[in-house]
Amino acid sequence: MNGPASPPRQSGLAAGLSAYFIWGFLPLYLILVREVPAFEFVGWRIIWTLPICLAIVAFRRQGPQVCAALASGRSLVTLAASSALIGANWLVYVWAIQNDQVYAASLGYYINPLINVLLGTFVLGEKLSRRQWLAVAVAAAGVALLLGGALTTLWISLSLGLSFGTYGLLRKQVDVGALPGLTVESALLLVPAAGVAWWYAASPAGSSFAQSTELSLAIVLGGVLTAIPLLLFAIAARRMDYSTLGFLQFLAPTIVFILGLTVFEQPLQPVQLACFVLIWAAIAIFVWDILARRKADKVLQA
Template sequence: MTQAPSPTPQPSGLPHALGAYLIWGFLPLYIMLVSSVPSFEFVGWRIIWTLPLCLLIVAVRRQFGEVKRALTSPRTMLALLASAALIAANWFIYIWAIMQNQVYAASLGYYLNPLLNILLGTLFLKERLSRLQWLAVAIAAGAVAMLSAGALTTLWISLSLAFSFGLYGIVRKQVNVGALPGLTIETFILIPAAAMIVLWYAASPDGSTFGKTTELSLLMVFSGVVTAVPLLLFAIAARRMAYSTLGFIQYLAPTIVFLLGLFVFGQQLRTVQLASFLLIWTAIAIFVADLWWRGRKVRPIRA
């Protein structure tokens, strides 16, 4: 009897996931290189330089049809308008926080984000939490409460980053459009505001930062790359990997940011911040253990 050919193995998404989260993790190093640029102006240029790169990748991937379908759907465009506002707010807060040397607050925001996503899923998507997941959320809430008592001045940064990105994910989950076409449309929506920002800085007495030095101008153009490329890598990884595995890898980025704050930027880690991080890491361990255990229970038995 002729043996049936074995199915072609699915390419691994692990290299793409690692690439995305390594770029996001080391992003503070890039942001510090452009720290002389005002936060608002940098976000404006980031939006402007992201659009042409997104259009180029969309053309290479032949996704203009998906972009066109989204542009002709009023419901989709309304959702992308909301998601564009949320991601723009997230970009600005994160860039401002890094430029103000609030690296730990930024890192904590993205540690909180996956746990917040669980909570938002129960509120907006009617998803159910296991007991261990509720325990993880409760421990994370304790960490936030501890920060509110001992580090109130930076708590808003962490919560704003977590909520803006969490709500962004909820909105995008309701829209049937891919990551890259969606980002292209969101960037296009934000272009008028970005143009107004850079023109306002150009008309100011100090003038626009862009064009003052070749090195700084090239670094600002590079902002389009560090925005679009990791998202594209993430989109590829999400299609090829189990969601639980991808969820575990996402903690790589805030861990790198935390280590950069400790060893590169030389920021002092206060006792209340350390205690809060320990609680968050405990909550993450419980969350990941629950995902792993549930994955083992539902994994089909192979002959």
């Protein structure tokens, strides 16, 4: 008798798309909290993410899984590393948006899928087809164009791409569920986050959280907009090929790129437009390959 069928490889697609849509439009939210210093905002973001995670854990009765993750030395070390990476990623991203470096932030997440592909291929042993390698080459050419014209902000782009790519790789390898893992990460970051919030509260300017009800509510919303997409991403990372998940991520920086051009009204240089076209061409090639393989599988199964 055959065992239960394994879940389809693309079962994490909906979760991945949802996460990247939220992240893509996140700069619109950051406009509401622009007056909050980046360090302070990230501190409050962590503080308000944890209770949301705990509430969902309680609702889903996943407390034993959180306790198991805390009791496992290997899992705890891995989650400590992933929490440090995601905390650094948040800080760089918020700082970039607050300082009108929207295109640099967008470029960071254009680079990230290429990093994911390399990690998936050389670390996890995943295989790419010829069309997928072609897509990698086209996307790399587009990123190279932007790198040539964005040297002064290169640290922003590389920091974002490397930190999130490595974060996703660690979360895929640790044997902890999506929500319990995120809860532990938030708990590990709570002490430094509380220290940052206390430091700003003790400063002459005072805490941003106490300035107005509207700003306080906007800061609390940051916890929701942190927990939900990260949970969705963790689900997708555990269910999908990491290289496929990497190309799916082109969605978020494309949205950010368009927001930079429209809402933030940053000038678009010809080299940036050329990069935009090449990257979308790479996505088209990658999607073409996925559809072609699905069609071939259906023929074999017929």
